[in-house]
Amino acid sequence: MKQLNSAVSLLGCAAMTLTMAFSTISTARADNELLKLKHHTEVQLAFDDEVDSKTAKPGDTVHLHTTEPVIVDGKRVIAPDTHVIGTVRAVHHRGKFGQNAKIQMVLAPIKATNGAEIPLGFKTKSGDMSRGGEAAGASIGGAVLLGPIGLVGGYFVTGKNIHVHPGDKMSVEVSKDVLVKSMQ
Secondary structure (H helix, E strand, O other): OHHHHHHHHHHHHHHHHHHHHHHHHHHHHHHHHEEOOOOOEEEEEOOOOOOOOOOOOOOOOEEEEEEOOOEEEOOOEEEOEEEEEEEEEEOOOOOOOOOEEEEEEOOOEOOOOOOOOEEEEEEEOOOOOOOOHHHHHHHHHHOOOOOOOOHHHHOOOOOOOOEEEOOOOOEEEEEOOOOOOOOO
């Protein structure tokens, strides 16, 4: 009888050990599940460096970081404070007729929580009228209404420079669908 109780206890321990092993395997599978980070998913960034259109030049490096996590299906795929490197591609200084300065920048891929690289791009706005377009339109309208004096007046309307401070925020997006493993 004592041997029977020992055998039953031993079987119970073995069954519990197997149950724990299977639950550990299923948890590991859930943590390594593939998630689809979709194109156009928004990523919030903040500048770590100062950037100014007066002094920026192509090739300059700009450091940024994420300000909040990116979550897919309740799982974090990009952690907050993940570093991002940007490179200035071109600088267009402010101009006459209200033409604002522009800085074109390219972003290196950002690292997901599992180390995968995720390409980033900039959001595009459609139907957005810039101040430069309005000033040029006003100058053309001024030329029609006021003759050459109206056109000369538009020449003296200058655009604005760009000055970005550390901590200033911008929103970018994932530039293509990416499969990433979830890391809890």
